[in-house]
Amino acid sequence: MKNRWIGYVAKRYVSRNRKNSPSVVFSILGIATGVLALIVIISVMNGFQLGFIESILEISSGHLRIEDFPLDDEAVNHIRSLAGISSALPFRETSVLMRGRSANPRGVLVRGLPPDALSLDPGLGNRLVMESGSFDLSSEDNIVLGSELSRHLSVYTGDLVSMLAVSGGGFLLDDEEDLYYHVTGIFHSGYYEYDLGWAFINIDRAARLASPEEKPVLLVKLEDRWQDQRIMTQVNNLLEDISASSWRDYNRSFFSALRTEKLMMFILVGLIFIVVGLNIFQSQRRTVLERREEIGMLRTLGASDTEVRLVFVLDGFIIGFCGAITGMITGLFIAFNISAFFTFLETLVNLFISMINKLAILFGADEAAFFSVFSPTIFYIKEIPSRIIPYEVMMICLFGLLSALAAAWFASGRVSRMRPAEVLRYE
Numbered sequence: 001m002k003n004r005w006i007g008y009v010a011k012r013y014v015s016r017n018r019k020n021s022p023s024v025v026f027s028i029l030g031i032a033t034g035v036l037a038l039i040v041i042i043s044v045m046n047g048f049q050l051g052f053i054e055s056i057l058e059i060s061s062g063h064l065r066i067e068d069f070p071l072d073d074e075a076v077n078h079i080r081s082l083a084g085i086s087s088a089l090p091f092r093e094t095s096v097l098m099r100g101r102s103a104n105p106r107g108v109l110v111r112g113l114p115p116d117a118l119s120l121d122p123g124l125g126n127r128l129v130m131e132s133g134s135f136d137l138s139s140e141d142n143i144v145l146g147s148e149l150s151r152h153l154s155v156y157t158g159d160l161v162s163m164l165a166v167s168g169g170g171f172l173l174d175d176e177e178d179l180y181y182h183v184t185g186i187f188h189s190g191y192y193e194y195d196l197g198w199a200f201i202n203i204d205r206a207a208r209l210a211s212p213e214e215k216p217v218l219l220v221k222l223e224d225r226w227q228d229q230r231i232m233t234q235v236n237n238l239l240e241d242i243s244a245s246s247w248r249d250y251n252r253s254f255f256s257a258l259r260t261e262k263l264m265m266f267i268l269v270g271l272i273f274i275v276v277g278l279n280i281f282q283s284q285r286r287t288v289l290e291r292r293e294e295i296g297m298l299r300t301l302g303a304s305d306t307e308v309r310l311v312f313v314l315d316g317f318i319i320g321f322c323g324a325i326t327g328m329i330t331g332l333f334i335a336f337n338i339s340a341f342f343t344f345l346e347t348l349v350n351l352f353i354s355m356i357n358k359l360a361i362l363f364g365a366d367e368a369a370f371f372s373v374f375s376p377t378i379f380y381i382k383e384i385p386s387r388i389i390p391y392e393v394m395m396i397c398l399f400g401l402l403s404a405l406a407a408a409w410f411a412s413g414r415v416s417r418m419r420p421a422e423v424l425r426y427e
Contacts, residue, residue, distance in 0.1 A: 031323025047385025100153025112206020316408020
């Protein structure tokens with residue numbers, strides 16, 4: 001109870017500084033800007049990165065892969081019955097040269113799936129958006145192409161494509177019927193590499209195209225992908241002479257690159273807190289010098305060095321807390337409405353550009369191009385994704401608060417070197 005005066009004095013100092021000096025307001029705005037910027041940038045980066053990761057895991061690699069798996073219903077159903085497994089989908093894949101209406105053939109990865117693949121693996125169906133046609137692999141001469149691949153080959157739903165399977169250094173062509181396929185659907189995954197270089201056919205036809213060395217694979221997806229090690233151990237113990245591999249292993253380099261990219265972005269944007277911390281440090285040092293007589297009076301009345309220092313540290317806490325809360329609320333609002341925010345920004349900038357264009361026409365100059373933050377002609381996206389991870393938001397707010405506390409603590413170090421007698425002698 002005897003230390004309640006510390007909070008009262010700190011609140012008075014902040015209130016008076018806010019009225020008499022803009023440094024407190026600028027410090028709060030600086031913390032808020034840093035927190036806002038980090039939340040928005042990290043949320044958009046999470047949206048892009050998690051979108052890529054989910055595309056890879058849901059379409060290509062799955063959470064576990066079991067090589068050389070016997071494709072009999074009993075073995076597959078046994079795997080599906082394990083706790084924690086959401087789906088198990090057998091497939092075969094091979095590389096082919098594919099040709100459509102255009103003169104240039106293209107190398108394509110063809111994956112053979114069962115006709116009921118989308119019902120066996122709902123996650124795959126959620127990631128593949130059909131632009132035209134349907135995901136129909138009921139017939140062995142049906143094929144489903146990626147949207148960019150169909151544009152490259154100049155084919156549409158209902159057209160024919162031809163392809164040669166590539167095996168080692170040569171081509172596989174045992175039956176002339178394996179040359180031609182009817183395009184029954186065109187999908188869009190949102191991941192450019194898949195839309196340009198992937199196609200799906202019936203798994204029985206894929207078995208004829210594949211070389212003897214290319215064995216079937218069972219693609220396993222989990223309810224929680226972070227439980228991969230536990231379930232992989234169960235699978236390895238269950239099936240002899242068959243080993244399962246985790247998504248962490250065969251995507252290690254790509255995921256490590258994404259993690260490093262996110263860390264570097266966090267560090268670079270987080271440098272704003274150093275600038276704000278220096279501003280708070282200088283502001284608190286000036287406050288200490290301006291209130292020497294008050295500090296001397298408090299020391300004379302019995303306040304210790306630590307108690308007087310806590311007054312200024314509490315000032316820093318109030319500044320950091322107000323800035324972090326303000327930045328968090330604003331940042332979350334923008335992150336949840338990121339598409340509307342960028343649309344507003346584009347509208348505002350384009351309004352300014354249109355005014356410049358009208359003036360340019362009067363003087364005979366060329367018109368300026370209109371502005372787009374993420375132009376579809378440059379970026380392969382239809383909308384700006386945003387993913388908010390709660391613990392990252394809390395870390396950003398805590399980082400902003402700690403930067404203000406650290407600056408206030410070091411700035412108040414001068415208090416411990418003040419002697420009440422020396423201060424009051426000249427006052």
